[in-house]
Structures are given as C-alpha cells and as structure tokens.
Amino acid sequence: MSFDFAYDLLRELTEARGVPGYEDAVRAIARREFAEHTDRVRTDAMGNVVGTIEGDSDYSVAVAAHMDEIxxxxxxxxxxxxxxxxxxxxxxxxxxxxxxxxxxxxxxxxxxxxxxxxxxxxxxxxxxxxxxxxxxxxxxxxxxxxxxxxxxxxxxxxDQTTTRMGDRITGKALDDRVCLFAAIEAAKRIEGPDVTIHFAATVQEEVGLRGATALGVDIDPDLALALDVTVANDVPQIGDAADAVTKLGEGTAIKLKDASVITSPKVHKRLTAVAETEGIDHQHEVLPAGGTDTAGFQNTAGAKPVGAISIPTRYLHTVTETADGDDIAATIDLLTAFLTSETGEHDYTL
Known part of the structure; x- marks a missing residue:
C-alpha cells in the first residue's frame, strides 16, 4: 500500500477535535476542502456543512459523513x-x-x-x-x-495522534473522519455529473443522528448515501468468524443493515454491481448494533432510497481505531464510481 491519497489531510481531520455539537475545528476543514472542490458551500443552524456539485438534472444525491467524535x-x-x-x-x-x-x-x-x-x-x-x-x-x-x-x-x-502502522492507519476519530476524508477525495475527482451531488459533513451523529435527520428535510434528496466506519472484529478475542462483521484488507463494505436501517435493496445491489464492474474489492456488511446517518435520510421527508458504504475499522470508539489503507482507497473508488454513474434514471422503488 503506497497511501496514494492525501494522508496529511486524513491525519489533520482525525487529529482535529470536535465532540457532538462542538464540531467547529472539523467544520473549518470541511468548509475549506469543499470550497475548493464543489460549486457552493453552506452551513446550517446546527452546523452541518454541505458542499454541492451542480449536475445536469434536478435529481439530487446526498452523501453524508459525520464530523463529531465521542x-x-x-x-x-x-x-x-x-x-x-x-x-x-x-x-x-x-x-x-x-x-x-x-x-x-x-x-x-x-x-x-x-x-x-x-x-x-x-x-x-x-x-x-x-x-x-x-x-x-x-x-x-x-x-x-x-x-x-x-x-x-x-x-x-x-488525546491521540494519527500514525501509520504497516499498511494501516491508527488513531482517534477515524469514526467518522476517515469517511469525511473519503467524501472529500471523491468530490475532488467528480466533474460535470449527470445529477446534483450534496456532500454533507454532518453533526451530532454520535448522540442520535441529529444532523442528518435535519438535513433530510433541508436537502430532501432523491437518493441518499451515508459513509461511516463499521466493526471489524477480525481479532483473537472473537471466536466466531460470523461475529467479525467485516475484515480489514478485504475491501470497502457495502451495508445491508445495522440497528438503525435496512438499506434499500436496489441501492445496495447497484453498489455491488458497480464494485464488481470496476474491480473494486468489497464485502457485505450486516451490523447487529449501532446506527448511522443512513437512517437520518430514509424517511425524514418521506420515503427515500438509501444506501451506505462503510470502512472496516478495528477497535471502534477507542483512541486506537485502526483501518486498512487499501480499504480506504477502495471506498473512495466505489463512491466516485457510483456517483459518476448515477443518471437519476435508476428505479430504486420497490
């Protein structure tokens, strides 16, 4: 793994401080990056940051990653x-x-x-x-x-710094700054999309998905994707492989469910198809506990198709959260490929 992405930005994001409701330092980085790579940026009364890339149609996609840390x-x-x-x-x-x-x-x-x-x-x-x-x-x-x-x-x-550990990265607040990083990296790559894309850096996810729920009303997208870390319990203490949820180094994770949401089948099937077509390493995620911003968009402003892409991470909610560099890169690749191939004409209704 050569870390062929902006590692210094990832380290800046993860080492910044920002607990729920007080995400100011992270928000400043998100605004700076989205201002450079999207058409317009706004911040709402709760502190959510939205960077929008205007598409060729009125169809809109929201991509959310939360800024807050525990x-x-x-x-x-x-x-x-x-x-x-x-x-x-x-x-x-x-x-x-x-x-x-x-x-x-x-x-x-x-x-x-x-x-x-x-x-x-x-x-x-x-x-x-x-x-x-x-x-x-x-x-x-x-x-x-x-x-x-x-x-x-x-x-x-x-307190914790972020550092490389072999082909992996460890530090605090990879939950969910590594996914905000992935969103920023995808925004850098996307030009002239068919649909309008709202990249959202959300607040207060760790205390009830509050920022995403508000954005579900304010943005009211036609399709929503959330980006978050997920459990990688591929460690010695976990005896049953079924309880690992995901494994580091096996690729990005396409979410099927967590405790807050069952993702739309047609959305996760298209995510899988894109990954297979593009040759992107991926795995499927069934998370028995925990919630994500995905749920904040699913029915806040009426029924919406939702999906989620996750980065497998060991030791969640500690200061030694650990993710694999290739999994991060695969997440950026899948998000970019999915968004650039979204035409607004896919039928996600059931």
Whole structure:
C-alpha cells in the first residue's frame, strides 16, 4: 500500500477535535476542502456543512459523513479540583483508564483520567464494573486554578495522534473522519455529473443522528448515501468468524443493515454491481448494533432510497481505531464510481 491519497489531510481531520455539537475545528476543514472542490458551500443552524456539485438534472444525491467524535462535557468540578464528566456518545468505560485528555476550558488544559493503582484496591473495588460516571480527570493544578479555568459545560476530548502502522492507519476519530476524508477525495475527482451531488459533513451523529435527520428535510434528496466506519472484529478475542462483521484488507463494505436501517435493496445491489464492474474489492456488511446517518435520510421527508458504504475499522470508539489503507482507497473508488454513474434514471422503488 503506497497511501496514494492525501494522508496529511486524513491525519489533520482525525487529529482535529470536535465532540457532538462542538464540531467547529472539523467544520473549518470541511468548509475549506469543499470550497475548493464543489460549486457552493453552506452551513446550517446546527452546523452541518454541505458542499454541492451542480449536475445536469434536478435529481439530487446526498452523501453524508459525520464530523463529531465521542467525548465528554464537564458536569462538576470537585472542591479538590478534580473534574467529573458526562459522556457525549457511547463509551466502553474499560478503555478510559489512564487516558490523556484535553479539557477545553478558558484555555486548553491537558489532563489525565485517574486510575487507582492495583496495589491499593479493595476486593470490592476490584470487582466493581467500570462506569463513565466514576471517571475523574486530574488536571495537575490546584483547586483554585481549576475553578478559574474550568466550568460546567466545557467539553473534553481524548488525546491521540494519527500514525501509520504497516499498511494501516491508527488513531482517534477515524469514526467518522476517515469517511469525511473519503467524501472529500471523491468530490475532488467528480466533474460535470449527470445529477446534483450534496456532500454533507454532518453533526451530532454520535448522540442520535441529529444532523442528518435535519438535513433530510433541508436537502430532501432523491437518493441518499451515508459513509461511516463499521466493526471489524477480525481479532483473537472473537471466536466466531460470523461475529467479525467485516475484515480489514478485504475491501470497502457495502451495508445491508445495522440497528438503525435496512438499506434499500436496489441501492445496495447497484453498489455491488458497480464494485464488481470496476474491480473494486468489497464485502457485505450486516451490523447487529449501532446506527448511522443512513437512517437520518430514509424517511425524514418521506420515503427515500438509501444506501451506505462503510470502512472496516478495528477497535471502534477507542483512541486506537485502526483501518486498512487499501480499504480506504477502495471506498473512495466505489463512491466516485457510483456517483459518476448515477443518471437519476435508476428505479430504486420497490
């Protein structure tokens, strides 16, 4: 894998900070990139960014990838200067111990999620399950200083850089910046399409697909595609191959269902046909849990045909999310081929 795509942009996107409702830094990158590669760009009241490439017909396609990453909001500062938080998105509390974070207060403050050393744990503490409500952040400052710099409502992000790991890429927020990256890369390649294409960088997906649901009304597309990461549980802990969902290195994933949506059969069949015709490595995805922006477009403004393309990713909702470079490239190729071959004349009704 030669990483024959804009790796520096992918790293910039994934290392940017943007929890649900506070996607400002990511939004600035999305606006910058779409302004260069689409005909017009707008931002709505929620913060969704839409870059539109005008087509030769009134038929329109929405392509959505979300900007937000999971994080926290400050809910309390203790009298000793420790910070307690409320989650913004779904965390497995087991992965939070000993993580480094940034608290975005009056200034950006580095902190650590504290963990009591095993030497001093009581038997009761050893047996107690981890919970996000028990998380406390140590900012390494006295209580008075913390009180001055941090308040209820400040947001918290996890710290991690993005790096190459063999032919793979690992870091935080690949969910879903790697798919926003794929959308931007596709927009670069598309000129003079038959249909109008709305590339949407959405907000607040991790807390209920909120941005996409609003866009479903505002854009009201004839066809919608969502881009998101999906589970790749091809790791030693998963004994049953059926539970892997997808595998790294096997190609882009064409979604058939997740917990929020059953994709339109005619849409996922055409995605598959395009992949086969173009010789693009692909696999099919049946995800038993989790939702995506796909559902936000399916019936918000009446029944719509929807599909989704996913990038297989290991270790979702951690700071070590890992994707394969070839799978990313295949996703860009499939999205581009599908959009450039969309004429508005395909019948997706059932």
């Amino acid at each position: 994080g926290f909001m400050v809910r309390h500062v203790t009298e000793d200067g420790f910070v307690k938080v409320d989650p913004l998105g779904g965390f497995d509390p087991r992965v939070l111990r000993a993580q480094r974070v940034t608290v975005h207060g009056e200034e950006d403050l580095t902190g650590v999620i504290g963990s009591v050393p095993p030497h001093t744990l009581t038997e009761e503490q050893r047996e107690k399950a981890d919970a996000v409500s028990d998380v406390f952040i140590d900012l390494g400052r006295d209580a008075e200083t913390v009180e001055e710099l941090v308040g209820v409502g400040d947001v918290v992000t996890l």
